Amino acid sequence: MSVILKHLVSSISTAKNLSKKKNSISFIKIFNIRFFYAFIFIRNFFKKESVKQNNIKTNNLFKPSSWDSFSIVNDLNEKGYNDKIKLNDIFLSQIKQEISMKNSTIAFKGEKKVEDYVYSLEKNDQLNELLKKSIKFNLSHVSLDVNIKKTNYIKNLATSDFLLDVAKNYLGKNKISISGLCYISNPANITENEKKDNAQYFHYDNDFKKFFKVFIYLSDVDINSGPHAFVQFSHNKRLFKHLLSTRLDDKEIIDNYGRENIKTFSNTKGSLIFEDTFGLHKGNLPKKNSRIVLILIYGQSEGIGIYKNSLMV
Numbered sequence: 001m002s003v004i005l006k007h008l009v010s011s012i013s014t015a016k017n018l019s020k021k022k023n024s025i026s027f028i029k030i031f032n033i034r035f036f037y038a039f040i041f042i043r044n045f046f047k048k049e050s051v052k053q054n055n056i057k058t059n060n061l062f063k064p065s066s067w068d069s070f071s072i073v074n075d076l077n078e079k080g081y082n083d084k085i086k087l088n089d090i091f092l093s094q095i096k097q098e099i100s101m102k103n104s105t106i107a108f109k110g111e112k113k114v115e116d117y118v119y120s121l122e123k124n125d126q127l128n129e130l131l132k133k134s135i136k137f138n139l140s141h142v143s144l145d146v147n148i149k150k151t152n153y154i155k156n157l158a159t160s161d162f163l164l165d166v167a168k169n170y171l172g173k174n175k176i177s178i179s180g181l182c183y184i185s186n187p188a189n190i191t192e193n194e195k196k197d198n199a200q201y202f203h204y205d206n207d208f209k210k211f212f213k214v215f216i217y218l219s220d221v222d223i224n225s226g227p228h229a230f231v232q233f234s235h236n237k238r239l240f241k242h243l244l245s246t247r248l249d250d251k252e253i254i255d256n257y258g259r260e261n262i263k264t265f266s267n268t269k270g271s272l273i274f275e276d277t278f279g280l281h282k283g284n285l286p287k288k289n290s291r292i293v294l295i296l297i298y299g300q301s302e303g304i305g306i307y308k309n310s311l312m313v
Ligand SMILES: [Fe+2]
Pocket: 199, 203, 204, 205, 277, 281
């Protein structure tokens, strides 16, 4: 089957499945994004709204304080990522302590191991408890939907003048949605299919007409703890055969884009990675240590509607 035909079939099936869910976006809107907006030239064709140009400097939540929003937007446009900013230590621990079952829900259910884990959780459990129990139940990956509206520090970060200025200028929209996720990834012996489900193979996201994510490492991430990886420039240029949103292995990426273009982020806790995940990316499988990452998703309007409790600003 040709690439276009396979892409058409997979877009129809995604739109069909997602539009069946409660309070979902319409089939047509989902199909439009999944099919047409997978083409880079279509994504780049539509003009941006005129957005107020502020060029905000990082404030005392971040270090260093010399970065400005335009530099981040330039890096996102050119390379697809920026990983030069960190949160200050006090703010980082406030954010870590804030994530709990009071403001978050487990995203994936239905599997026996996950059900036992969910059943073991108590309503006041914080991130440390969630991590400990995920190891106890031998889970390779836990995904939490974080309801930003129920948070204080995370909301302050997500709606800080600095991040909002990056978002509005990169997305070219004055009205945007912000959603929160938290991933706990543990070392485990898992099947290749489970790795694919855990986004541990290269792939691209296509959840909005335009979007980017901010990954915030809540634990130190080195080569043994499953660092996030991104193929630089691939948000703007990739092979036609990679139009299909399938999972791609390392060899396929190295052969086609070059090892030197794979950026692997082994960074300390508190590090931020701004990334247009329309480009090819993955989280590596942790070898020895667990990895915890908070993800803020900034998108044009509600996109295909897969993120819960989004904040519209
Ligand atoms: Fe992804």
